[in-house]
Amino acid sequence: MACLAISLVAEVQKQQGIVRTLEKAKRPSVGIDGVTVNILEYPNALVTKKGGKFSFSIPGKKQGDSYKVSRVQKKGYTLVDKHLQGRQYSYSASVPLEIVMVSDKHLASDKKLIEDKAFARAKRIYETRIADLERQLAEKAISDSIYYAERERLNDDYDKYIELIGEMAERYAMTDYKGLSEINRQILECIENAELERADSLINSKGDFDQRERELREQQELNQATAEFLAKSQRDAEFKLNDLAEDYYNKYTIHKGKYQNDSAAYYLMRRSALDTTNVEWIYDAGLFVEDFMADYDSAMDYYLRGLRLAQEQFGNHSKWAAKFHHSIGSVCAIKADYDEALDNMQKALDISELVLGTEHSDVATFYNNIGLIYYYKGVYDKALEYMQKDLDISERILGTDHLDVATTYHNIGMVYYSNSDYDKALDYYQKALVFFERDVDYDYPYVAGSFNDIGRVYNDKGDYEKALEYYQKSLSISERLLGTEHPYVSMAYNNIGSVYESKGDSEKALEYYQKSLGISERLLGSEHPDVATSYNNIGFIYYDRADYEKALEFYQKSLSIYERVNGTNHSDVAMSYNNIGAVYSRKGDYDKALEYYQKALDIRERVLGTQHPDTQTTKEKIDEVKELMSQP
Numbered sequence: 350m351a352c353l354a355i356s357l358v359a360e361v362q363k364q365q366g367i368v369r370t371l372e373k374a375k376r377p378s379v380g381i382d383g384v385t386v387n388i389l390e391y392p393n394a395l396v397t398k399k400g401g402k403f404s405f406s407i408p409g410k411k412q413g414d415s416y417k418v419s420r421v422q423k424k425g426y427t428l429v430d431k432h433l434q435g436r437q438y439s440y441s442a443s444v445p446l447e448i449v450m451v452s453d454k455h456l457a458s459d460k461k462l463i464e465d466k467a468f469a470r471a472k473r474i475y476e477t478r479i480a481d482l483e484r485q486l487a488e489k490a491i492s493d494s495i496y497y498a499e500r501e502r503l504n505d506d507y508d509k510y511i512e513l514i515g516e517m518a519e520r521y522a523m524t525d526y527k528g529l530s531e532i533n534r535q536i537l538e539c540i541e542n543a544e545l546e547r548a549d550s551l552i553n554s555k556g557d558f559d560q561r562e563r564e565l566r567e568q569q570e571l572n573q574a575t576a577e578f579l580a581k582s583q584r585d586a587e588f589k590l591n592d593l594a595e596d597y598y599n600k601y602t603i604h605k606g607k608y609q610n611d612s613a614a615y616y617l618m619r620r621s622a623l624d625t626t627n628v629e630w631i632y633d634a635g636l637f638v639e640d641f642m643a644d645y646d647s648a649m650d651y652y653l654r655g656l657r658l659a660q661e662q663f664g665n666h667s668k669w670a671a672k673f674h675h676s677i678g679s680v681c682a683i684k685a686d687y688d689e690a691l692d693n694m695q696k697a698l699d700i701s702e703l704v705l706g707t708e709h710s711d712v713a714t715f716y717n718n719i720g721l722i723y724y725y726k727g728v729y730d731k732a733l734e735y736m737q738k739d740l741d742i743s744e745r746i747l748g749t750d751h752l753d754v755a756t757t758y759h760n761i762g763m764v765y766y767s768n769s770d771y772d773k774a775l776d777y778y779q780k781a782l783v784f785f786e787r788d789v790d791y792d793y794p795y796v797a798g799s800f801n802d803i804g805r806v807y808n809d810k811g812d813y814e815k816a817l818e819y820y821q822k823s824l825s826i827s828e829r830l831l832g833t834e835h836p837y838v839s840m841a842y843n844n845i846g847s848v849y850e851s852k853g854d855s856e857k858a859l860e861y862y863q864k865s866l867g868i869s870e871r872l873l874g875s876e877h878p879d880v881a882t883s884y885n886n887i888g889f890i891y892y893d894r895a896d897y898e899k900a901l902e903f904y905q906k907s908l909s910i911y912e913r914v915n916g917t918n919h920s921d922v923a924m925s926y927n928n929i930g931a932v933y934s935r936k937g938d939y940d941k942a943l944e945y946y947q948k949a950l951d952i953r954e955r956v957l958g959t960q961h962p963d964t965q966t967t968k969e970k971i972d973e974v975k976e977l978m979s980q981p
Contacts, residue, residue: 364416366446368401371429372527373459374538381450387420414440418448426450429523432668449525459522459541460515466543467514470606475507478608479832497834497871504835506608509641517602533592536599545603552596552603562623565589594620594630601637610641621651628662628669631655635676645680652676668711671700675715678722687726694719710753713742717757724760727957729768736761755784759799766806769962775806797826797837804844813852820845836879839868843883855890862886878921881910888928897932904929920963923952927967934970939978946971 368386372378380401385394388405395403407416415437421428428434429449438446479500486496521541526534532551539548555561568586597620604612614637621627621634635651638644656673663669678693698715705711720735740757747754762777778799785795804819824841831837846861866883873879888903908925915921930945946967953964 363404363406363442364440364446366395366403366405366448368397368403368421368423368448368450370455371449371451371523371525374526374534376455378449378525378527381423381426384421384423384426384448384450386418386448389417389419391416410440412440412442416440418446421448421450423450425453427453427456427523429525449527451523456519456522460518463518463521463541463543464514466541467518467606468511470543470545471507471510471514474607475503478503493871500832500834501836501872503608504831506610506641510605510608513605513640517605533595536596540599540602543606545606548599549603552599555596558593558596558619561589561593565593565623590623594623597623598633605641614638614642626658626662628655628659628673631658632669632672632676639676639680645683649677649680652680666700666703668701668704671697671704671711671715674700675718678718682718682722682725685725687722690722691719694722708742708746710743710746713739713746713753713757716742717760720764721760724764724767727767727961729764732764733761736764750784752784755781755795758784759795759802762802766802766809769809771806771810775803778803778806797823797841800826801841801844804848808844808848808851811851813848816848817845820848834868834872836869836872839865839872839879842868843886846886850886850890850893855893859887859890862890876910876913878910878914881907881914881921884910885925885928892928892932892935895935897936900932901929904932918952918955920953920956923949923956923963923967926952927963927970930970930974934974934977939974942974943971943978946974 366386368381368384369378370376370381380397380399382397382399382401384397384401384403386397386403387394388407390407391405395405397403410416416439417437418434420434427450429451433448482491482496482499482503485491486493491499521537524537526537529537532555536548536551539545539551565586568589597616600616601613601620604610604616614634617630617634617637621630624630631651632655635648635655638651639648652673656670656677659667659669659673674693675697678690678697681687681690681693694715698712698719701709701712701715716735716739720732720739723729723732723735736757740754740761743751743754743757758777759781762774762781765771765777766774782796782799782803785799800819800823804816804823807813807819808816820841824838824845827835827837827841842861843865846858846865849855849857849861862883866880866887869877869879869883884903884907888900888907891897891903892900904925908922908929911919911921911925926945926949930942930949933939933945934942950964950967950971953961953967957964
């Protein structure tokens with residue numbers, strides 16, 4: 350009897366997947382068709398069908414084996430999880446791969462709504478706090494010094510928070526509501542609507558943070574101790590970890606919106622301590638203590654630890670390695686360690702070009718920041734080279750009507766100004782101003798700064814009326830939005846004084862210099878470089894009036910501050926030596942004049958080089974004094 354041969358064919362393991370939109374409170378998630386998905390080792394590009402579905406199988410792969418997504422793309426959409434590409438996943442017959450994207454239109458509209466509400470609330474709280482400070486001062490409940498210190502702190506926090514709002518708005522605009530508990534959805538809705546008190550109350554209703562953290566640690570220890578129900582236990586622990594971390598981040602957002610920096614930092618640090626291997630949490634904590642707490646040593650500790658972890662987890666050439674190199678470079682630049690800053694910034698740039706390609710906003714940012722470091726070093730040709738690269742990329746990928754492009758215009762203007770190319774400087778400053786002026790209520794620091802810098806150009810070109818016009822515009826904006834006691838106001842007074850000085854009106858110049866000095870001393874204390882600048886300018890007025898004793902008095906005050914703050918090997922110290930030498934020369938005390946000019950020359954040759962115009966000027970002054978000394 351013949352037997353029927355049956356061929357048994359092993360079923361191919363298929364991985365199912367779906368690409369969907371993120372869910373919001375009043376906008377349900379839907380599948381997205383026409384999305385290109387590339388899987389590493391899979392030869393063909395996948396295109397999602399109706400409902401956003403796709404599937405694939407790689408020969409030789411079976412249940413539990415790993416695979417990676419190399420690219421997800423559709424025009425007009427942004428991938429929500431930026432770290433999805435390159436992450437390792439496991440084949441599963443029951444768990445589909447879920448990819449979330451957001452339409453650029455929805456992202457822009459959600460982000461703007463969150464920004465507008467956050468900005469309105471921030472401004473309202475700021476104005477309330479200022480009014481309360483003024484009431485306490487009027488009632489003599491606080492001293493003048495406390496009032497000015499608190500006002501300066503509040504102004505600084507307000508400026509920084511306004512700059513942070515865009516980044517925070519984008520984060521919440523890209524938060525997916527799908528799968529969240531009802532209370533977590535309510536918390537996010539409150540934060541997006543700037544209802545911070547209600548959000549805070551809802552978070553607190555979830556229980557004591559210390560107790561929640563203890564329960565999480567106990568569950569994590571249990572996971573390590575027993576294999577029974579291990580998978581479920583691990584999932585529960587992971588859910589609790591992420592839920593607690595999100596509450597810590599929301600607490601940070603709430604306290605930041607109330608200008609409570611210490612509390613905001615506390616919650617970010619607790620979040621980073623929950624999982625000391627999470628590079629994103631470490632990065633966020635480092636960034637906050639750098640930008641808002643000015644604790645550069647702590648920031649550097651976070652960044653160095655984050656870099657090490659990023660290299661261990663993702664390799665030396667990852668986006669996270671680039672971010673940490675960039676942040677380390679930023680702290681080094683603040684500390685004026687420019688060589689170390691350049692080294693880290695260049696590493697960040699090299700990695701980003703390799704990972705992201707040359708046409709990416711991060712690459713443009715790194716070019717800009719390298720250019721700024723060269724600018725601080727006084728290497729203007731290199732500064733321009735890198736800033737121009739930034740501009741070329743930014744204009745191509747962002748268009749000419751974007752804040753980042755306008756900022757680069759302004760930075761290029763700064764370089765041309767410092768290189769005494771005033772026409773070029775004016776051209777770029779004006780290009781930036783066209784953009785900044787459209788958002789005067791939102792980005793007023795940019796507007797006031799642009800007016801100020803344009804005024805400087807006109808002053809140096811000898812067009813004093815134009816210079817006064819722009820300086821007065823800068824002063825008007827700063828006083829209206831920041832009050833009369835603010836560093837921007839002090840700067841505007843100082844610059845208006847310099848115009849009157851150039852016009853030969855020493856009375857007016859002295860009046861504005863003294864106004865600037867008064868604000869700087871009250872806000873910043875007597876040992877601040879801005880105070881030294883005012884002393885120096887007042888000294889020049891007395892020098893110009895031939896009141897040499899008064900001139901020496903103010904020049905010496907300026908020198909003392911510059912030496913204490915900057916050390917003895919700094920261009921500001923050289924300037925003070927040079928000015929003191931000029932006074933002694935006018936007095937006919939040529940030995941003293943030569944002594945101070947020589948000190949100025951020694952520093953300028955070391956810091957600026959032998960061919961710098963300031964170095965050459967000091968050499969000429971020394972020659973003049975020697976010639977006077979040789980005369981009978």
